[in-house]
Amino acid sequence: xxTILFTWHTHSDTLSDFKHALTIAQNSGAKxxxxxxxxxxxxxxxxxxxxxxACPLTIFGGIYPMLTWKNTLIKQGALIIGFKEAFDVTLxxxxxxxxxxxxxxDLITNTLEQKNNYCAHDDFLMFYDSRINNxxxxxxxxxxxxxxxxxxxxxxxxxxxxxxxxxxxxxxxLHSNVALLVTLPSKLNIGVAHGWKIFQGPFLVSDAHxxxxxxxxxxxxxxxxxxAIESASEFRFNGSxxxxxxxxxxxxxxxxxxxxLVRDPIAxxxxxxxxxxxxxINSMVYLxxxxxxxxxxxxxxxAITAFTATxxxxxxxxxxxxxxxxxYLADKFEHELDTIAKHCPTPVLFGVLSLGEVANxxxxxxxxxxxxxxxxxx
Amino acid sequence: MTKALFLISLQHELAMAIGNKLxxxxxxxxxLKVCFSRLNLTSAHxxxxxxxxxxxxKLAALESVIYQHFLSIPKxxxxxxxxxxxxxxxxxxxLNQAQHNISFQCKNGQxxxxxxxxxxxxxxxxxxxxxxxxxxxxLSPILQKLATSCYTSLVHDSLVKEVHSRQLIEEKIxxxxxxxxxxxxxxxxxINHLLSNAIEDAHRNKKxxxxxxxxxxxxxxxNDAMGHAVGDKILLTxxxxxxxxxxxxxxxxxxxxxxxxxxxxxxNHNYQDDxxxxxxxxxxxxxxxxxxxxxxxxxxxxIGYALFPLxxxxxxxxxxxxxxxxxxxxxxxxxxxxxYQKTMSEKIKRRLAYVDDMKQGLxxxxxxxxxxxxxxxxxxxxxxxxxxxxxxxxxxxxSPSVYIPIxxxxxxxxxxxxxxxxxxxxxxKKLEQLPLPQTFKKIAINVSAKQLIQHDFKDKIMRAIKLNxxxxxxxxxxxxxxxxxxxxxxxxxxxxxxxANSIDCSIDDFGTGYSSLTYLKRIPASLxxxxxxxxxxxxxxxxxAAIASMIISLGKTLKxxxxxxxxxxxxxxxxxxxxxxxxxxxxxFSKPLPFDKFVQLFN
Numbered sequence: 001x002x003t004i005l006f007t008w009h010t011h012s013d014t015l016s017d018f019k020h021a022l023t024i025a026q027n028s029g030a031k032x033x034x035x036x037x038x039x040x041x042x043x044x045x046x047x048x049x050x051x052x053x054a055c056p057l058t059i060f061g062g063i064y065p066m067l068t069w070k071n072t073l074i075k076q077g078a079l080i081i082g083f084k085e086a087f088d089v090t091l092x093x094x095x096x097x098x099x100x101x102x103x104x105x106d107l108i109t110n111t112l113e114q115k116n117n118y119c120a121h122d123d124f125l126m127f128y129d130s131r132i133n134n135x136x137x138x139x140x141x142x143x144x145x146x147x148x149x150x151x152x153x154x155x156x157x158x159x160x161x162x163x164x165x166x167x168x169x170x171x172x173x174l175h176s177n178v179a180l181l182v183t184l185p186s187k188l189n190i191g192v193a194h195g196w197k198i199f200q201g202p203f204l205v206s207d208a209h210x211x212x213x214x215x216x217x218x219x220x221x222x223x224x225x226x227x228a229i230e231s232a233s234e235f236r237f238n239g240s241x242x243x244x245x246x247x248x249x250x251x252x253x254x255x256x257x258x259x260x261l262v263r264d265p266i267a268x269x270x271x272x273x274x275x276x277x278x279x280x281i282n283s284m285v286y287l288x289x290x291x292x293x294x295x296x297x298x299x300x301x302x303a304i305t306a307f308t309a310t311x312x313x314x315x316x317x318x319x320x321x322x323x324x325x326x327x328y329l330a331d332k333f334e335h336e337l338d339t340i341a342k343h344c345p346t347p348v349l350f351g352v353l354s355l356g357e358v359a360n361x362x363x364x365x366x367x368x369x370x371x372x373x374x375x376x377x378x
Numbered sequence: 379m380t381k382a383l384f385l386i387s388l389q390h391e392l393a394m395a396i397g398n399k400l401x402x403x404x405x406x407x408x409x410l411k412v413c414f415s416r417l418n419l420t421s422a423h424x425x426x427x428x429x430x431x432x433x434x435x436k437l438a439a440l441e442s443v444i445y446q447h448f449l450s451i452p453k454x455x456x457x458x459x460x461x462x463x464x465x466x467x468x469x470x471x472x473l474n475q476a477q478h479n480i481s482f483q484c485k486n487g488q489x490x491x492x493x494x495x496x497x498x499x500x501x502x503x504x505x506x507x508x509x510x511x512x513x514x515x516x517l518s519p520i521l522q523k524l525a526t527s528c529y530t531s532l533v534h535d536s537l538v539k540e541v542h543s544r545q546l547i548e549e550k551i552x553x554x555x556x557x558x559x560x561x562x563x564x565x566x567x568x569i570n571h572l573l574s575n576a577i578e579d580a581h582r583n584k585k586x587x588x589x590x591x592x593x594x595x596x597x598x599x600x601n602d603a604m605g606h607a608v609g610d611k612i613l614l615t616x617x618x619x620x621x622x623x624x625x626x627x628x629x630x631x632x633x634x635x636x637x638x639x640x641x642x643x644x645x646n647h648n649y650q651d652d653x654x655x656x657x658x659x660x661x662x663x664x665x666x667x668x669x670x671x672x673x674x675x676x677x678x679x680x681i682g683y684a685l686f687p688l689x690x691x692x693x694x695x696x697x698x699x700x701x702x703x704x705x706x707x708x709x710x711x712x713x714x715x716x717x718y719q720k721t722m723s724e725k726i727k728r729r730l731a732y733v734d735d736m737k738q739g740l741x742x743x744x745x746x747x748x749x750x751x752x753x754x755x756x757x758x759x760x761x762x763x764x765x766x767x768x769x770x771x772x773x774x775x776x777s778p779s780v781y782i783p784i785x786x787x788x789x790x791x792x793x794x795x796x797x798x799x800x801x802x803x804x805x806x807k808k809l810e811q812l813p814l815p816q817t818f819k820k821i822a823i824n825v826s827a828k829q830l831i832q833h834d835f836k837d838k839i840m841r842a843i844k845l846n847x848x849x850x851x852x853x854x855x856x857x858x859x860x861x862x863x864x865x866x867x868x869x870x871x872x873x874x875x876x877x878a879n880s881i882d883c884s885i886d887d888f889g890t891g892y893s894s895l896t897y898l899k900r901i902p903a904s905l906x907x908x909x910x911x912x913x914x915x916x917x918x919x920x921x922x923a924a925i926a927s928m929i930i931s932l933g934k935t936l937k938x939x940x941x942x943x944x945x946x947x948x949x950x951x952x953x954x955x956x957x958x959x960x961x962x963x964x965x966x967f968s969k970p971l972p973f974d975k976f977v978q979l980f981n
Contacts, residue, residue, distance in 0.1 A: 144453050147452040256388075362418065
């Protein structure tokens with residue numbers, strides 16, 4: 001079933017262009033609009049927010065570091081996709097204030113209970129503010145409440161400077177500290193991949209709290225991490241090049257079926273490693289490595305999985321591709337997009353470069369991913 | 379990773395996830411979440427052994443096994459609770475029967491793996507792959523550790539419960555020590571304590587406070603007539619209403635019975651306005667009818683208050699002063715409340731001195747009985763009412779309307795009443811020795827409320843009759859209408875008992891009270907006395923004549939004689955006669971006379 005009525009993209013960073021396109025979209029006959037814009041646009045927040053609130057159609061989406069349209073990377077600009085159906089959009093707000101698991105469960109349960117027959121829905125897109133530090137607890141809790149059997153694809157919005165700004169779109173305006181769950185009317189097929197493999201380890205996570213690894217093998221985590229890389233590669237840490245080196249060596253948590261859950265070390269603090277996802281204490285982690293070919297190949301594998309799993313007509317395909325892959329692949333990133341586009345059965349192929357990705361694990365649970373690509377189609 | 383290393387790391391991670399929380403559910407959830415992510419599970423479940431009341435507890439030998447679903451990740455399966463999932467429920471049952479690890483492949487290709495948590499429950503994993511045999515075996519020491527931690531949590535839970543119930547009991551005891559059992563308001567003891575603190579604060583902060591004393595008017599007759607259950611509900615309703623006045627600076631308590639106290643702190647220079655506001659609010663709270671068991675009751679209250687530290691700085695004095703002021707308000711029938719004034723205490727002192735005078739007068743024989751003869755329409759004396767007179771050594775002849783209410787407030791009325799009874803009997807004895815006309819029947823004495831509620835009142839009467847050896851039918855009692863209504867059941871019984879002993883009773887001041895006709899027909903009285911207020915100028919007042927006529931008809935219907943009091947003119951006499959009233963008492967016939975002069979009337 002083709003659900004797409006309207007597509008529009010631009011490389012322009014002006015709000016007036018976006019506003020103009022929004023007017024056209026509203027007159028296209030579409031009932032829901034997916035709005036994706038680049039963080040580099042720097043739209044005036046107040047004006048943008050009132051534009052969203054004035055929109056009579058159901059809207060959802062967010063501000064991401066970059067966007068993709070077919071095989072093109074959009075570093076500045078915007079994308080609007082219009083759907084025939086009025087999608088159901090659920091906003092979970094003030095998440096940064098819900099620090100306790102029980103309260104989080106109450107928030108999710110109460111929000112979902114306001115929706116009629118929510119359990120009957122199986123396919124979701126998720127847009128969230130990547131600067132919420134308890135997003136993984138939210139995802140775990142969401143899974144516990146929604147249960148397995150659901151299909152979900154999503155990605156963290158925001159900007160590369162890691163400064164929190166409102167970045168999620170809804171009919172109530174522009175939000176921060178929120179997660180948006182969008183119900184899709186047709187089955188969502190997902191392909192997930194990262195392309196990283198074990199390089200060093202294992203290391204025992206002897207001390208960790210949330211996204212911060214304080215100790216590896218009962219030593220300061222940063223020291224162990226740097227020593228492991230320096231002993232087996234040409235890279236040398238000099239106090240200012242952590243991110244340049246670390247983007248090549250993420251951490252990986254191996255599960256019982258030898259699947260690796262990638263965790264990206266994005267900063268250091270007091271000899272600790274700050275990752276873009278939780279690392280459980282007492283778990284075993286590895287240092288991972290990869291190369292451009294492996295990453296692109298993994299993306300192709302994800303595309304094949306996402307696009308060949310169904311016999312139904314695919315009306316749209318959306319990619320949640322980690323921004324770190326673009327940073328790693330640099331000029332070769334467009335190869336990744338070409339490879340995906342090559343397998344895509346629909347002309348409506350678009351995506352975001354995200355700060356964290358969300359998808360189902362093989363066991364059915366929802367997982368927060370790093371340095372991964374989530375390709376979804378419906 | 380080599381398989382050995384994987385198993386060791388798995389055991390390590392799971393073992394370290396055990397016992398991180400003390401609460402059983404929280405502890406198991408942490409463990410289950412680690413299992414879930416580390417073992418790549420589709421769902422995970424824990425069943426716990428419970429006692430017959432459904433509380434988790436350690437399985438003891440030879441005990442019947444009751445296990446209950448306790449925890450699952452995710453919480454539900456497609457919106458349905460796991461307890462209703464037949465596959466899982468059957469598997470749990472098989473696992474419990476087997477009491478060792480079992481596994482099962484479901485129709486959808488998923489697997490269930492079951493483990494025993496020794497002596498505490500069942501652990502079930504759902505997977506999309508086969509859990510290797512060595513992994514299952516590696517879980518065995520973990521489950522032993524989990525069982526130990528379960529036991530620790532159970533002990534902890536029971537300790538927490540014990541501490542909690544102890545806390546609840548302590549809180550309850552502390553509450554009971556400070557609160558009134560019926561209304562939940564502060565009790566007298568705690569009100570004293572609060573007032574003491576409020577007085578100190580008032581001194582420290584140079585503020586003014588007040589103690590307001592509230593007494594519910596006419597609560598007692600309702601309580602007596604309708605029973606304590608209704609009375610308690612009324613008090614509880616009032617307490618709840620008064621409690622609504624509570625604030626940071628206002629405390630409300632029950633002083634006892636139908637008496638309540640409100641302490642107001644931190645009043646400023648315009649305190650009189652603030653107090654008036656509160657009194658208005660109290661009156662408004664009372665304006666709403668009290669609907670108890672489908673009956674509606676209306677009440678008013680009397681309010682007195684005293685200021686601290688202006689009028690006193692001691693708890694006892696302040697409460698006493700507010701109480702005195704409340705009595706003044708009650709006497710004055712004032713709804714606005716009265717502030718305590720020194721003159722009120724002086725009045726009380728004078729009153730006490732007056733009571734002492736009365737006692738002295740009783741001992742010195744200063745009280746006398748005067749008799750006002752009662753007549754029929756032929757002019758024959760048919761009886762007399764004994765009336766108390768007191769010759770005060772200083773003030774001269776005192777009016778009964780002054781000293782009787784004072785005597786009634788103290789227990790002196792009992793002594794006076796007893797003296798009246800005995801003196802009347804002595805006088806009857808003297809009369810018996812005279813040639814009395816046949817029309818003369820009896821001497822009536824007035825009875826007070828306090829006498830009436832004496833449990834041995836009838837015995838006292840019978841004793842006095844016996845002691846003076848007089849015919850019982852010569853004595854009659856006069857009870858006011860209000861007095862009867864306030865003690866209706868006891869009054870009916872007493873009047874019936876006296877009637878059985880030939881002593882008649884009359885209902886005095888009839889028409890001024892609000893006796894219900896339902897009650898009236900049950901009272902076995904012999905005589906209704908039309909109040910003097912309806913007799914005065916009856917020939918000129920159609921209203922008085924109508925009331926008198928109605929009382930006369932009522933008397934005929936209830937087979938009671940009718941006597942008109944306060945007949946002072948021939949016109950009144952004629953009018954009453956025309957209306958059908960044939961018995962009279964009043965100055966037109968005879969004024970009250972000392973016994974010696976009364977006796978002369980027979981000549």
